[in-house]
Amino acid sequence: MSGLIFIGSLLGAMGIGIPIAFALMLSAVAMMLLMGNLDAQILAQRLVNGADSYPLMAIPFFLIAGELMNAGGLSRRIVNVALALFGHIRGGLGYVVIGTGLLMASLSGSAIADTATLAVMLIPLMRDAGYTMGRASGLMAATGIIAPVIPPSVGFIILGVTANISIVGLFLAGIVPGVLMGLSLVVTWWIVSRKETSAVQPKLPRRDIPKAILTAGWALMLPVIILVGLRFGIFTPTEAGVVAAAYALFVGMVVYRELTPRLLFDALLDAGRMTAVIMLLVAASVVTGFMMTIASLPAQLVTLLSPFIDMPILLMAMIVLAIFVIGMVLDFAPSITILVPILMPLVTAAGIDPIYFGVMFIMTAAVGMITPPVGTVLNTVCGISKVSMGSALRGVWPFLLAEMVLIVLLVLFPALVTVPAGWFH
Secondary structure, rough: OHHHHHHEEEEEHHHOOHHHOOOOOOOHHHHHHHOOOHHHHHHHHHHHHOOOHHHHHHHHHHHHHHHHHHHHHHHHHHHHHHHHOOOOOOOOHHHHHHHHHHHOOOOOHHHHHHHHHHHHHHHHHHOOOOOOOOHHHHHHHHHOOOOOOOOOOOOOOHHHHHOOOOOHHHHOOHHHHHHHHHHHHHHHHHHHHHHOOOOOOOOOOOOOOHHHHHHHHHHHHHHHHHHHHHHOOOOOOOHHHHHHHHHHHHHHHHHOOOOHHHHHHHHHHHHHHHHHHHHHHHHHHHHHHHHHOOOOOOHHHHHHHHOOOOOOHHHHHHHHHHHHHHHHHOOHHHHHHHHHHHHHHHHHHHHHHHHHHHHHHHHHHHHHHHHOOOOHHHHHHHHHHHOOOHHHHHHHHHHHHHHHHHHHHHOHHHHOOOOOOOHHH
16 A cells, blocks of 8 residues: 555656655655654655765766866867767767767766767767768767766766665776677667768878877876776775866866866856756655655565566566666656665565666666656757657667667676676775
């Protein structure tokens, strides 16, 4: 009964247009009323405690780093490197999108921010070169969702805090799956781009390629600094966010000298807005998660799926399917904060590696960002490229299929996701 009350109140509140964070709190109140223990003080305490977390401080710093890289010219120089390497080959701008997306994913960890940056810079080039805009928009959206999988990832931070999983472990385990997502897009683009009749970019003289790489050297060093620092324990994920933000600020203002006080203010304002949305969602989900635990919903789910606990691959396949379906109607952060507390006891009972589960959860939930009816990343690209949602959906489906095939392979071969335990302890 408590499960029906939770789902009904949550979906009902969302259905009448209440923002998800407040819908989560209303569902918690509904469960309190059902159990006869409504207490406004508990709600307030849990809400404050939900946002009062040291690891969560990494989120605003990584978002600030991403905004500063865009405003300070770091992102543009990364695009120029990709153009120099791949722009002159057939379908080259598509490979530029994928290559740039992988690099930018290792800098900010925000799918929407990375996708918007890619679209603003590359959509005009692809339109002028004669690319099919629906297909180009689909590729850009499918590339943008790699950002939550490759470290540093805002999604991994939220999941690690929610499930009490090593964030460094999640970061390191996400590298190979994130690169594989990029390779799956490369193969798919190679197949579909043979039908393109687009023009290619002029080939740069060979001597100019090292110059383009050298110019972007400061930007390309940031992911190296973050990964090396995390791998050798020089700083924590939260401190890595501070390092990334400080580095982007220094390079943008002192080295490239493109980050003006006005641009700095706008970047901090945008990062603050995104942080407020994410932190409110996390705090509200803590309240809901507390009430779900009191109502024994996780235990009920474990009991329901107990016949599959001895078959981890089949159980993981069912979990992935559930995340995919729910991700089609729920946005990225709420999917994490609602589902993870329910699924973790089941994962633990089945003996599934929590790091592996976390990476698979983020990959599958990220795919929901390019599927209707929510599809926030796909909507972002459509708004920038001025193409209809129908056209973008026709363009994205080959790339969506490729990423889903990859997820199925990782369900069957979980060793591709794991990393040696000594790497993150």
